[in-house]
Each structure stands twice: as C-alpha cells, then as structure tokens.
Amino acid sequence: MTGTLLAIVSAIFFPGIILRVKSIASGRKGPGLLQPWKNIILLFRKSSVFSTTTSFIFRLAPAVYLATICCALMLLPFPGMPSAFGFEGDFILFAYLLALGKLLFILGALDTGSSFEGMGANREALYSMLTEPAFFILLGTLSLLSGQLSIQGIFSHFQFAGQFSLIAGAISIYLLVQIAMIENSRMPVDDPKTHLELTMVHEVMVLDYSGVDLALIQTGTNLKFVLYGGLIANFFMPANSDWLPLTAAIQGSPFTVHLMAALLNVSIFMAVQAMFAAAIGLMESFRARKKLAKNPQFIVTLSSIALIAFILVLLLTRNLIR
Amino acid sequence: MAQYFIPAAVLLSFLILVVPGKVRYYYTLSLILFIILVTSIPAILQFLSLPVAASLKTGSAITASLQATNWIFKGDLGELRFTIDKLSSFFILVTNFTVLTGMLYSRGYLKAYEKTKNPAQFSLHYFSYAWLHLSMLAVLTLRDGLSFLIAWELMAVSSFMLILFEAEKRSTLKTAVNYLVQMHIGFVFLLIAFLITEAGTGLMSFDALPSWFSNHGNTGLFLLFFAGFGIKAGFMPFHTWLPEAHPAAPSHVSGVMSGVMIKMGIYGIFRVLTSIQSDWYSIGLVLLIVSAGTGLLGILFSTAQKDIKRILAYSTIENIGIIGLGMGLGSIGIALHNPVLTVLGFTGSLLHVLNHSLFKSLLFYGSGSVFRATHTRNIEELGGLVHSLPRTAGLFLFGSAAICALPPLNGFISEFLLYAGFFKGLGAGNEYLSILFLLIILSLTLIGGLAIFSFSRAFGISFLGNPRKDIHIQPDTVTRDMIFPQLLIVFVILGIGLMPLVFITPIAGLVESQFHPGALPEGIFPAAALSKISLFGLILVSLVTAILLLRLRLLKNREATYGPTWGCGYTDGTARQQYTGTSFAGNLSELAQPVLQNREEFRAIASEDIFPHKRSMHIQTGDIFSKGLGKLTDLSWLVLKKLARLQTGNIRHYVLYAFIFILLIFVLLYLKLI
Numbered sequence: 001m002t003g004t005l006l007a008i009v010s011a012i013f014f015p016g017i018i019l020r021v022k023s024i025a026s027g028r029k030g031p032g033l034l035q036p037w038k039n040i041i042l043l044f045r046k047s048s049v050f051s052t053t054t055s056f057i058f059r060l061a062p063a064v065y066l067a068t069i070c071c072a073l074m075l076l077p078f079p080g081m082p083s084a085f086g087f088e089g090d091f092i093l094f095a096y097l098l099a100l101g102k103l104l105f106i107l108g109a110l111d112t113g114s115s116f117e118g119m120g121a122n123r124e125a126l127y128s129m130l131t132e133p134a135f136f137i138l139l140g141t142l143s144l145l146s147g148q149l150s151i152q153g154i155f156s157h158f159q160f161a162g163q164f165s166l167i168a169g170a171i172s173i174y175l176l177v178q179i180a181m182i183e184n185s186r187m188p189v190d191d192p193k194t195h196l197e198l199t200m201v202h203e204v205m206v207l208d209y210s211g212v213d214l215a216l217i218q219t220g221t222n223l224k225f226v227l228y229g230g231l232i233a234n235f236f237m238p239a240n241s242d243w244l245p246l247t248a249a250i251q252g253s254p255f256t257v258h259l260m261a262a263l264l265n266v267s268i269f270m271a272v273q274a275m276f277a278a279a280i281g282l283m284e285s286f287r288a289r290k291k292l293a294k295n296p297q298f299i300v301t302l303s304s305i306a307l308i309a310f311i312l313v314l315l316l317t318r319n320l321i322r
Numbered sequence: 323m324a325q326y327f328i329p330a331a332v333l334l335s336f337l338i339l340v341v342p343g344k345v346r347y348y349y350t351l352s353l354i355l356f357i358i359l360v361t362s363i364p365a366i367l368q369f370l371s372l373p374v375a376a377s378l379k380t381g382s383a384i385t386a387s388l389q390a391t392n393w394i395f396k397g398d399l400g401e402l403r404f405t406i407d408k409l410s411s412f413f414i415l416v417t418n419f420t421v422l423t424g425m426l427y428s429r430g431y432l433k434a435y436e437k438t439k440n441p442a443q444f445s446l447h448y449f450s451y452a453w454l455h456l457s458m459l460a461v462l463t464l465r466d467g468l469s470f471l472i473a474w475e476l477m478a479v480s481s482f483m484l485i486l487f488e489a490e491k492r493s494t495l496k497t498a499v500n501y502l503v504q505m506h507i508g509f510v511f512l513l514i515a516f517l518i519t520e521a522g523t524g525l526m527s528f529d530a531l532p533s534w535f536s537n538h539g540n541t542g543l544f545l546l547f548f549a550g551f552g553i554k555a556g557f558m559p560f561h562t563w564l565p566e567a568h569p570a571a572p573s574h575v576s577g578v579m580s581g582v583m584i585k586m587g588i589y590g591i592f593r594v595l596t597s598i599q600s601d602w603y604s605i606g607l608v609l610l611i612v613s614a615g616t617g618l619l620g621i622l623f624s625t626a627q628k629d630i631k632r633i634l635a636y637s638t639i640e641n642i643g644i645i646g647l648g649m650g651l652g653s654i655g656i657a658l659h660n661p662v663l664t665v666l667g668f669t670g671s672l673l674h675v676l677n678h679s680l681f682k683s684l685l686f687y688g689s690g691s692v693f694r695a696t697h698t699r700n701i702e703e704l705g706g707l708v709h710s711l712p713r714t715a716g717l718f719l720f721g722s723a724a725i726c727a728l729p730p731l732n733g734f735i736s737e738f739l740l741y742a743g744f745f746k747g748l749g750a751g752n753e754y755l756s757i758l759f760l761l762i763i764l765s766l767t768l769i770g771g772l773a774i775f776s777f778s779r780a781f782g783i784s785f786l787g788n789p790r791k792d793i794h795i796q797p798d799t800v801t802r803d804m805i806f807p808q809l810l811i812v813f814v815i816l817g818i819g820l821m822p823l824v825f826i827t828p829i830a831g832l833v834e835s836q837f838h839p840g841a842l843p844e845g846i847f848p849a850a851a852l853s854k855i856s857l858f859g860l861i862l863v864s865l866v867t868a869i870l871l872l873r874l875r876l877l878k879n880r881e882a883t884y885g886p887t888w889g890c891g892y893t894d895g896t897a898r899q900q901y902t903g904t905s906f907a908g909n910l911s912e913l914a915q916p917v918l919q920n921r922e923e924f925r926a927i928a929s930e931d932i933f934p935h936k937r938s939m940h941i942q943t944g945d946i947f948s949k950g951l952g953k954l955t956d957l958s959w960l961v962l963k964k965l966a967r968l969q970t971g972n973i974r975h976y977v978l979y980a981f982i983f984i985l986l987i988f989v990l991l992y993l994k995l996i
Contacts, residue, residue, distance in 0.1 A: 110778070110786045129774065
C-alpha cells in the first residue's frame with residue numbers, strides 16, 4: 001500500500017510540474033503547481049451539460065475509468081514492504097484492468113454520436129491494441145530475468161547493480177516512458193494542446209464531458225501518469241537495504257537502518273516522479289508530434305525494441321550462442 | 323434403470339411431430355428438461371466424486387474415484403454402450419445449460435414466424451432441436467467408433483435442418499448445403515482415422531487408441547483426428563463454413579451451435595489427447611501454432627465485418643484459437659514433464675470452453691433480439707439502439723466485456739490461467755521454446771486488444787449514437803421470454819468471474835484425472851492468485867458503485883442542461899455523418915490489408931467533376947481462406963466435369979466399366995500387385 005499512497009501523494013504535484021516545465025520552456029512563468037487540481041476541484045463543483053444522444057453508458061464510463069485506474073494503483077509495489085494485493089501474475093490483471101477502463105471510455109465517446117468522437121475512439125482502440133504487446137513483452141523479459149511473476153517479485157529480484165540488469169533496466173525505463181506517453185495520449189502520438197478536433201485522440205473523446213464527469217476523467221488521467229511513474233521509480237529504488245553505502249555508514253540499530261532505507265526509498269520515489277513529470281514537460285516542449293498515419297509504425301517499433309530486449313536477455317542469461 | 327430413459331427420450335422426441343401447435347413448445351421444453359435431468363445427474367455425480375484437485379491442496383497424486391457410469395444395450399448386432407466419464411460429464415453439463423437457454427430463448431424469438439411459417443415447419447424445427455441435443459449427448463458418451471460416427475453424422479444433419487429454418491432465402495439454402503458438405507469432409511477424416519485404428523488394433527473405438535498410440539508414431543494419426551474434429555471446431559484454415567452458417571441460422575440455433583456444437587470438435591481432440599502416448603512435443607507445437615493463427619486471424623477478420631452475427635462468428639473462431647492454445651500448452655507441459663504447465667494449460671482450455679459457451683450464446687441471443695426488433699443485422703444501418711432496447715444493450719455490453727476477457731468477468735479467469743502458464747513456461751524449456759512462448763503471449767495480447775477493438779465497434783456502432791438509417795424499430799418484439807435466459811447466463815458469468823475457485827477446482831481435478839501430470843509442487847497452482855482476483859473484482863465493483871454514488875450526490879441539487887452533441891462548430895450534422903462500422907475499422911483494415919483483402923470500389927473525385935452528383939463507395943470484406951477454398955472447388959469442379967463424361971446413362975457402358983474393373987483386378991492379382 002505504501003507505493004499506492006506515495007503515488008497518490010505525488011499525483012498532487014505531477015500535472016503541475018508538467019505544466020510548469022512546459023511554461024518555462026516556452027519562456028513563460030506558468031501557473032502554480034496546484035493549478036491543475038484547482039481546475040479539477042472547480043469542475044467537481046460545476047453542473048453538467050449532457051447531450052440528448054447519450055445514454056447510461058456515457059455516465060457510467062468516467063466512473064469505471066477512474067475505478068480501474070485506482071484498482072491498478074493498488075498493485076504498485078514498494079521495495080521492502082510486503083505487497084498487500086500483489087500476487088503471481090498480477091501484471092496481467094494490471095493490464096486488463098486498464099483495458100476495461102479503456103473499453104468503457106471508448107464506448108462513452110461513441111455514445112455521443114459525434115463523428116469526431118468516433119474518430120478519437122477508433123484511434124484510442126487501435127493505439128492501445130498496438131501498445132499492449134510492448135508492455136507484455138517487457139514484463140515477460142523482466143520475469144524471465146528475475147524468475148518472478150508478480151510486480152513486487154520482479155522488482156525485488158531485479159538488482160539494478162547486476163550484470164545484465166543495467167541494460168535491461170535502461171531499455172525497460174525507455175519503454176515504460178514511451179508506453180506511458182501513448183497510454184496517456186501525449187506526445188508524440190497525441191498532443192493535449194492541439195486545437196484541431198480532426199487530429200485529436202484523447203481530447204476529442206472527452207469533448208462532451210462536463211462538470212463532475214470531466215473531473216473524474218481528469219483525476220483518472222493524472223493518476224494514470226503516476227501509476228506508470230511509480231513503476232519506473234521501482235527501477236531506481238534498491239530492494240536490498242544492505243547494498244547502500246549510506247545505510248552501512250550509519251551503523252545504527254536495525255530499526256534506524258530500516259527507517260533510513262525507507263526514507264531514502266521514499267525520497268527516490270518522489271524524485272523519480274518529479275523527474276518523470278519534468279521529462280514529459282521537456283519532451284512535449286521540444287518534440288514534434290508524429291503524423292497520425294505514422295503513429296502505428298511508431299507504436300509497433302516499441303514492441304520490436306521490447307522483443308530485442310527479450311532476446312538479449314535470453315542470450316545473456318542462457319548463453320544462446322555457445 | 324436409468325438407461326431406459328434413453329430409448330424413452332428417443333421415442334418421446336417423435337411425438338414433437340404430432341403434438342398440437344399450442345403445446346409444442348412446452349412439450350419440447352419438458353422433453354429437453356427430462357433429457358437434461360437424466361444426463362446431468364450422473365455427470366454431476368462424476369464431478370462430485372473427483373477428489374479436491376491435488377494441485378490446490380498438496381503434492382499428493384490423484385486417487386481413484388467413482389467409476390464411469392455405463393448404460394449398455396445388448397442386441398443381436400452387438401452392444402451399444404453409453405459411457406459417462408469425467409471428461410464427458412464436463413462437456414455434458416456445458417451442453418445441457420446452453421441447450422436449455424437456447425430453448426427458452428426460442429419461444430420469444432420464433433413468435434414472429436408464426437404467421438409466415440406453417441406448423442409442420444415448427445414441428446420439424448423443434449424436432450431437429452431435440453435431436454441436436456440428443457446427438458450431441460450421444461457424441462459425448464459413445465466410445466465405439468462406428469456408433470460415434472453415426473451420432474456425429476446425426477448431429478451434422480440435425481444442425482443442418484436447424485440452419486434451414488429460413489430455407490426460402492436462397493443464401494440460407496446455399497449456406498446450409500455448404501455446411502453439410504464441409505461437415506462430410508471432416509467426417510471422412512474421422513472415418514479414415516478410425517479405420518487406421520481398427521487396422522492396427524482390431525477395434526474401432528476410442529478405447530483402442532491408447533494401445534494403437536503406444537505401438538505407432540503419434541503425430542500422424544493425431545493430425546488426422548485433428549483435421550476431422552478441427553473442421554467442426556473451426557480451426558483455421560477449416561473455418562470457412564462457420565461465418566456463413568452462424569448468421570444464416572436462427573439466433574437461438576447460432577447460440578447453441580457456436581456455444582456448444584462446435585465444442586464437440588474440442589471434445590474430440592481432448593478425447594484423443596487423453597490417449598496420446600508419445601510425441602507430445604510436436605503435437606503441442608502443432609496445436610500452438612495453428613491455434614495462434616486461428617485466434618489472431620479470426621479476430622482480425624471479425625473487425626472488418628458488417629453483419630453483427632458474422633462478427634460474432636469470427637470471434638468464435640478466435641475463441642477456438644484460445645482454447646487450442648491451452649491444449650497446446652498442456653501438451654508441451656506433458657512433453658517437458660512440467661505438471662504446472664499441463665494443469666494450467668488444460669484447465670484454462672476447458673474453462674474457456676465453458677466460458678465461451680456462456681458469453682457467446684449471450685451475445686448471439688442479444689444479436690437475435692436486435693434482429694427481431696430492427697429486421698437487419700447490418701451494423702451500418704443500426705445505431706442508437708440503447709434507447710429503444712436498453713435491456714438488450716446492457717446484456718450485449720456485459721457479454722462484450724466478458725468476451726474481451728476483462729475483469730471481473732469469466733473470460734479473464736480462463737485467459738489469466740493461460741497467460742500464467744505461458745509466462746511460467748518462458749523459463750521451462752530451451753531458448754527456442756522461450757521465444758515461441760513469448761510469441762504466443764504476444765499473439766494473446768494482440769487477440770485481447772483486437773477483441774476490444776472489434777467489440778467496441780460492434781456494440782458502439784449498433785447500440786450507441788443516433789440511428790444511421792430510418793428503420794422502424796419494434797422494441798416490443800423483444801419480450802421477457804428472450805431476456806430471461808440471458809439473465810441466467812449473466813448470473814453464471816458473474817459466478818465464474820467472482821468465485822473462480824468454485825469452478826476451477828473440479829476442472830483442475832478433471833485435468834489431473836485425465837492427464838496424470840504427476841505430483842505437483844505445493845501451492846504452484848495459482849489458487850492464491852485467483853482469490854486475489856476475486857477480491858479485486860469485488861473492490862472494482864464497490865469502487866465503481868462508490869464513485870457513481872458520489873457522482874449522484876454531487877449532481878443532486880444541480881440542474882443539468884441538455885442539448886445536442888457538441889458538433890465542433892458544425893451545427894447541423896446528420897446521423898449519416900457519424901462514424902460507421904467501416905470507418906471504425908478503416909485504419910486497422912489498412913494495416914491488415916494483406917490478410918483482409920478488402921476490395922474497394924470507389925472512384926476518386928476527378929478535376930472535371932465540377933458539379934455535385936451522386937457518388938458511391940462499396941467495400942467488400944474478403945477471407946483469403948474462402949478465396950483459396952473457392953479456387954480449390956473450382957479446380958475440382960473442372961476435373962469432375964471432365965469425368966462426368968463417363969456417366970453416359972447408357973447401361974451398356976456401365977456393364978463395360980464393370981468388366982474393365984474385374985479385368986483390372988485379375989491383371990493386378992496376376993502381377994501380384996494386390
């Protein structure tokens with residue numbers, strides 16, 4: 001639960017950091033770090049506008065979307081803490097929970113009968129279908145490397161200092177960042193700032209949402225970012241506290257050592273989340289958006305990279321070439 | 323003397339043809355209930371006798387349990403023996419449930435035909451339905467090759483009669499004949515396979531297979547059986563009958579055919595697998611590769627269809643692929659002496675058989691209700707049905723979520739077992755097996771993504787938005803009779819999704835009793851994982867409820883504004899401007915064009931087109947396998963046409979042929995060639 005709670009805490013600053021970095025990069029001062037959440041709270045207080053075409057699915061979708069992301073957050077591991085909800089194969093549940101949210105989200109967009117929202121729904125369905133293999137190959141690679149099938153197990157057996165872990169970790173972090181960008185419909189596949197409905201993905205799907213429903217969706221989107229950020233942070237947090245030169249130097253009672261290690265991990269977690277947010281802001285500021293028609297190619301490339309990583313791990317761990 | 327219920331049921335079934343129209347439905351229903359009662363009791367007893375799956379408890383191997391129930395009839399020609407053992411009892415229970423829901427659904431569905439069809443056609447339909455049920459049960463219980471093949475044939479003929487219900491449509495007639503022909507090709511494979519068994523052991527029976535397999539190479543005969551049963555099951559490339567036959571049949575028949583009849587092919591493959599003695603590795607490889615292709619291509623084709631029942635039919639093919647992947651994983655597990663893979667693979671596969679029979683019949687009944695109310699199955703003409711048919715829409719959405727393997731429903735449980743098996747297998751064999759397993763995981767995830775694509779399209783285009791065409795919708799035609807059986811199915815789906823262990827425990831026990839995977843390491847079966855999954859199901863449901871309640875509370879005292887959908891600056895859009903099924907599939911079809919082979923008939927606007935005029939665009943979806951099969955039949959048609967010259971109708975020529983034949987025999991005998 002520690003990972004879950006920390007992720008929720010980091011979600012408070014996450015969208016603010018992205019916004020601030022983007023503002024600074026474009027030469028503006030930018031709003032306060034809490035501004036995105038202030039907007040969301042404002043939305044929670046507003047009344048709604050509904051299209052007469054919509055049905056109960058339109059109203060159900062934001063709730064399911066947010067609930068699935070909250071459930072997935074529960075699976076977020078934290079080193080040194082026993083996972084309350086994790087189990088063997090929990091990443092399969094992780095991916096399929098997010099898929100359930102996506103299905104409802106797609107249907108909510110189709111429910112409005114707008115051709116633009118149909119377009120967005122269709123793109124979302126295609127991109128998420130193409131992204132999912134990359135995620136599964138990545139986890140297949142990590143589970144082959146660590147011999148574990150749960151998210152917690154994978155990270156606790158994944159020694160960052162190990163022989164092969166460095167390269168596998170680097171590739172994994174790259175892939176996770178890209179997957180997070182696609183799953184959250186950011187650059188390079190989608191641009192949240194775009195003004196043209198014709199080229200939108202995520203933004204066009206929420207066109208008809210307003211008030212509380214829109215607030216639920218935006219809460220979900222922010223939580224989804226820290227969900228992936230939390231996974232990435234686990235690569236940097238040492239699972240074994242003895243490994244740290246810092247804790248060895250303290251030479252206190254075991255309790256103090258554990259406390260120091262935990263504090264260190266918490267600060268690493270927060271730092272990684274902040275850096276992830278800053279990285280997103282920088283990427284969005286300096287990277288051009290891909291042509292829509294090129295997006296599938298880009299997404300499939302991620303799967304290929306993951307596949308290469310898998311074969312690399314096989315080569316290294318099993319001596320495929322003798 | 324439970325066995326005498328069988329001839330009683332057979333005799334009683336003939337009465338369907340003569341009972342008056344008013345009681346015909348109730349008579350058939352009570353007959354089917356009677357058959358269900360008689361067969362389910364020994365089947366349930368078989369299941370109860372299974373010791374708690376060893377994999378869930380300790381490492382102890384399975385102990386002997388209740389003997390199979392035998393119903394024997396002795397006659398002058400020999401004996402007819404119906405055996406209900408553990409494997410059959412699983413399939414019997416699956417069959418009975420779907421046949422019952424189909425029967426319940428038919429009452430409301432067939433009402434619309436009462437004016438156009440005469441009573442004899444109804445009698446024949448219900449008679450065939452009862453016989454489909456009887457013959458499926460016979461297929462599941464007969465072990466002797468000859469009687470098995472007769473039951474197999476009866477099943478094909480009775481389903482043929484059921485497809486023919488709307489025989490006045492030419493396309494239905496063509497489809498039904500196509501179906502019958504393809505079933506017979508499968509029959510030939512099975513006949514050859516059984517004859518080979520008889521030649522080797524002197525016994526034409528499933529019981530003779532273990533001794534045959536222990537003396538010969540296993541792959542060849544298995545492949546023969548696989549081809550024969552695979553045509554029924556719909557493995558690619560033998561699937562071409564399926565997307566034609568399912569749409570042509572009435573919806574309750576499609577539900578039963580897709581839900582359970584094609585599973586008879588799966589049963590056959592399982593029955594043969596229990597007798598295999600060696601070559602597990604190559605058999606597993608064949609199963610894995612064929613099934614991965616079947617799953618991927620099946621769901622890919624389904625994304626391009628416009629007919630809602632064709633979408634479902636192609637998705638059936640996909641699910642057969644998933645079932646096959648489980649069988650392949652189990653076989654590889656036996657080859658590697660890895661009990662974990664064996665149990666996970668076969669259990670996942672069998673559970674998926676049950677799951678698919680549930681959600682696919684639910685979806686077919688839903689599509690039947692749509693057809694009843696709108697008289698069309700073309701999703702391009704539908705839209706906005708959620709307002710006129712809210713209950714059907716909710717049920718169809720539920721079925722779609724289940725078939726997309728989304729938690730907390732049943733599809734996720736079986737796919738989870740398979741995923742867990744393949745992930746565990748990544749490090750179980752050599753490097754090449756790891757790569758193969760990773761590719762299988764890759765195809766499973768692609769199948770999952772494509773299923774979401776296909777079903778969000780099928781549901782979203784037909785039920786959501788505005789009606790695309792001005793059709794007269796009759797919501798009253800979807801009666802409570804049609805909703806009730808669907809609610810029954812929903813209940814079971816939720817049961818499996820939220821309490822998976824209740825269902826998995828006996829199935830895992832069944833797998834252990836059939837395949838003897840050996841002692842399992844303690845706690846290796848994901849019992850802990852499954853209870854966590856059901857926990858997550860409950861958390862998810864309560865979270866959704868909590869958020870919805872919060873939302874209601876926040877919106878309580880606020881007045882909502884209602885208006886048209888935001889048109890992005892365009893104010894007067896028409897319903898025809900909405901995204902259609904074809905445009906939804908558009909970007910995927912472009913990526914998959916080499917496989918889909920869609921044909922577009924469209925002329926781009928040329929520079930001389932100054933004035934607006936009527937234009938048209940037509941996209942035809944193809945199936946490369948149907949095309950290939952078409953070429954094959956064209957070729958054989960040519961050859962047969964040439965050979966038809968021999969058939970002169972002149973009796974003297976036929977005598978000559980007989981003479982030439984006898985002469986040939988003499989010559990061959992003399993040359994010691996035969």
